[in-house]
Amino acid sequence: MIEIKRATARKNNGLSASQEDYLEAILNVADASGTARSTDIAGTLGVAKPSVTGALKLLAQRGLVNYKPYGCVTFTQKGVSQAGRVAQRHEIIKSFFVNILRVDAAIAQKAACKAEHLLGPVIISRMRDFTKLSKKKVRQRTKR
Amino acid sequence: MIEIKRATARKNNGLSASQEDYLEAILNVADASGTARSTDIAGTLGVAKPSVTGALKLLAQRGLVNYKPYGCVTFTQKGVSQAGRVAQRHEIIKSFFVNILRVDAAIAQKAACKAEHLLGPVIISRMRDFTKLSKKKVRQRTKR
DNA sequence: CAAAAATGTTAGCCATAACTAACTTTTTCG
DNA sequence: CGAAAAAGTTAGTTATGGCTAACATTTTTG
Numbered sequence: 001m002i003e004i005k006r007a008t009a010r011k012n013n014g015l016s017a018s019q020e021d022y023l024e025a026i027l028n029v030a031d032a033s034g035t036a037r038s039t040d041i042a043g044t045l046g047v048a049k050p051s052v053t054g055a056l057k058l059l060a061q062r063g064l065v066n067y068k069p070y071g072c073v074t075f076t077q078k079g080v081s082q083a084g085r086v087a088q089r090h091e092i093i094k095s096f097f098v099n100i101l102r103v104d105a106a107i108a109q110k111a112a113c114k115a116e117h118l119l120g121p122v123i124i125s126r127m128r129d130f131t132k133l134s135k136k137k138v139r140q141r142t143k144r
Numbered sequence: 145m146i147e148i149k150r151a152t153a154r155k156n157n158g159l160s161a162s163q164e165d166y167l168e169a170i171l172n173v174a175d176a177s178g179t180a181r182s183t184d185i186a187g188t189l190g191v192a193k194p195s196v197t198g199a200l201k202l203l204a205q206r207g208l209v210n211y212k213p214y215g216c217v218t219f220t221q222k223g224v225s226q227a228g229r230v231a232q233r234h235e236i237i238k239s240f241f242v243n244i245l246r247v248d249a250a251i252a253q254k255a256a257c258k259a260e261h262l263l264g265p266v267i268i269s270r271m272r273d274f275t276k277l278s279k280k281k282v283r284q285r286t287k288r
Numbered sequence: 289c290a291a292a293a294a295t296g297t298t299a300g301c302c303a304t305a306a307c308t309a310a311c312t313t314t315t316t317c318g
Numbered sequence: 319c320g321a322a323a324a325a326g327t328t329a330g331t332t333a334t335g336g337c338t339a340a341c342a343t344t345t346t347t348g
Binding site: 181182183193194196197213 | 329
């Protein structure tokens, strides 16, 4: 009673987990430092610099970032929206883990980083609903 | 605010997601058919037969299964316990998705297959507690 | 402004884990 | 029993996505 789709073999559309990680890292680095520098992305993801170069080229091929050697990376429109979606999923999952499962923020953070690549829209949306509901309840209890 | 450990580079101990999938598949096939035949494992996981051979050799190296060419696969003691742990995680996650998040069994099943490899003990245990609690509440409501 | 430091890239390598084609072994059945 | 079918293996290829070493470019600073 198992059924699995190998994550290898990116057919055509859809980003790999790794690519989503890079998008998210770029977003976060740019948020924090204004620009997304390669070294910071590498630092954020814990990979070596050449890995970043490779990833940026891939993302550029997919039309998600503007990459120019030795220049600084920016998102394309498509890139912004994709990165945003990943970040949203991350946030929903993390909030759920923290607010519903009552897990440490650090643990929730790491788990969300991994889970964000594989939980589908149905589960994510249930998590969001759940968290929202719980917050509403808290507001009611505290008679805000 | 991200931090990621690449899943590549199995250092020494700890199974890869793929290896855990094989353990689980062997368990399920053996449960269903009495013995774990290569073809059934391949069918269960949706991989080609040579992939199974390769995986079995790896698992044998790690002392988790007894592998003999053209013979049928059995677990070692270590293998049984590892496979059991994976299956347990799977079940906890699936139950949580179904009973708490109210997600379709099929969707929960697929998501659990993926999540079981990356959610850590803290989150898994919270999920289990949550599901258990909810079942108790249901028993109370129905005055069993 | 030029040399040193920092940053980024290229080239080449490694590991995981899939695949196909061709072969061997085992099982099944006329 | 023995030939065909089924099951399993081997060998070789592919893709992803890391890595290091060495080189190129940009930035910083004395």
